[in-house]
Amino acid sequence: MKSKIQIPVLLFTLLIVSSAFAFTTEKRDYYEIKLYRLSSNEQVKKVDAFLQNAYIPALHKAGISKVGVFHPIGNDTATDKRVYVFIPIKKIEKLAVIEDLWVTDAELIKAGDAYWNAAFNNTLYNRIETIVLKAFPFMPSFSVPELTGNKTDRVYELRSYEAPTERLYRQKVKMFNQGGEIELFKRLHFNAVFYSEVIAGSHMPNLMYMTSFNNKADRDEHWKIFGDDPEWNKLKVMPEYLNTVSKNEQILLNPTEFSEL
Numbered sequence: 001m002k003s004k005i006q007i008p009v010l011l012f013t014l015l016i017v018s019s020a021f022a023f024t025t026e027k028r029d030y031y032e033i034k035l036y037r038l039s040s041n042e043q044v045k046k047v048d049a050f051l052q053n054a055y056i057p058a059l060h061k062a063g064i065s066k067v068g069v070f071h072p073i074g075n076d077t078a079t080d081k082r083v084y085v086f087i088p089i090k091k092i093e094k095l096a097v098i099e100d101l102w103v104t105d106a107e108l109i110k111a112g113d114a115y116w117n118a119a120f121n122n123t124l125y126n127r128i129e130t131i132v133l134k135a136f137p138f139m140p141s142f143s144v145p146e147l148t149g150n151k152t153d154r155v156y157e158l159r160s161y162e163a164p165t166e167r168l169y170r171q172k173v174k175m176f177n178q179g180g181e182i183e184l185f186k187r188l189h190f191n192a193v194f195y196s197e198v199i200a201g202s203h204m205p206n207l208m209y210m211t212s213f214n215n216k217a218d219r220d221e222h223w224k225i226f227g228d229d230p231e232w233n234k235l236k237v238m239p240e241y242l243n244t245v246s247k248n249e250q251i252l253l254n255p256t257e258f259s260e261l
Contacts (some may be wrong), residue, residue: 006114011025013014017138019170021031025170026137027090030094030130030133030134031086031143031194032087032089032098032130032131032133033084034084034085034087034128034130035128035129035131037080037082037084037125038082038124039081039126041076041081043124044083048258049114050083050115050124051083051258052069052256053111056110056258057100057108058108059087059098060078061107062098063094064087065260066261067085067087067088067259067260068084069083069084069085069086069256069259069260070086070156070253070255071083071254072112072252073252073253084158084180088194095132110211129201130201131200131201131202131208132198132199132202133208134196134199135194135195135196136173136195136197137177138182139192139194141171142194143193143194144193144237145191145192145193145260147191147212147214148214149218151255151257151259152257153214153215153216153254154212154214155213155218155253155254156193156211156213156252157211157251158208158210158250158251158253158254159209159250159251160206160207160248161207161247162205162245163207163245163246168243169205169206169244171240172207172241173207174240174241175235175241175244176195179238180231181235184229185211185226188222188226188229190211190212191211191212192210192211193210193211194209196209203247218223
């Protein structure tokens with residue numbers, strides 16, 4: 001009798017363990033966002049030239065494609081000018097490969113000579129910030145958006161949701177995944193590029209995601225529809241998801257002409 005009881009229990013235990021193992025080992029993309037901070041339009045121009053003619057070709061050689069390069073709307077008149085670079089990778093180890101390109105790729109140094117050999121008092125940027133992200137399980141890979149508008153008019157919205165605690169951060173992540181927020185965005189055709197957890201960066205705990213639109217008016221109309229959606233209005237007041245965001249940063253971006261997204 002004892003052995004008959006133990007066998008079902010053992011099978012049940014193995015099923016639970018295997019399910020947990022499958023969840024923790026599921027394949028999810030990683031992303032790197034490089035944020036260049038600059039003071040002048042001349043710096044922006046030179047960084048763009050470096051990215052287009054040297055850095056992105058080097059990433060292609062390293063097996064990385066669909067690199068996105070973006071400028072915030074109004075970047076040319078802003079005091080804090082920025083260039084955002086989105087780099088999708090399949091394995092976290094690829095980050096080390098990217099960082100070693102200046103050592104391993106002689107063509108990068110040659111093509112990026114003006115960038116690499118910039119004088120200490122005439123730099124092409126003020127500072128570089130790096131954010132490392134891991135894709136959400138309910139959207140484990142990034143997506144190239146299906147947009148029909150002119151490329152220069154397209155708007156990519158990068159959102160950053162910081163949480164007051166790690167527990168509440170996990171609840172916000174759950175809201176996107178099991179809670180159905182990703183599916184809601186999909187149903188309303190937000191053309192998401194990615195949803196992700198920030199696993200290394202200067203603002204944590206934090207999640208980031210990017211949606212895309214044909215133009216600014218298209219973006220505004222989508223968010224109006226989202227705000228009026230019954231499913232969203234039900235989801236946002238559920239007790240388990242209350243007070244999960246302490247800071248919400250919305251950054252509207254235009255793709256550069258050479259952006260691959």
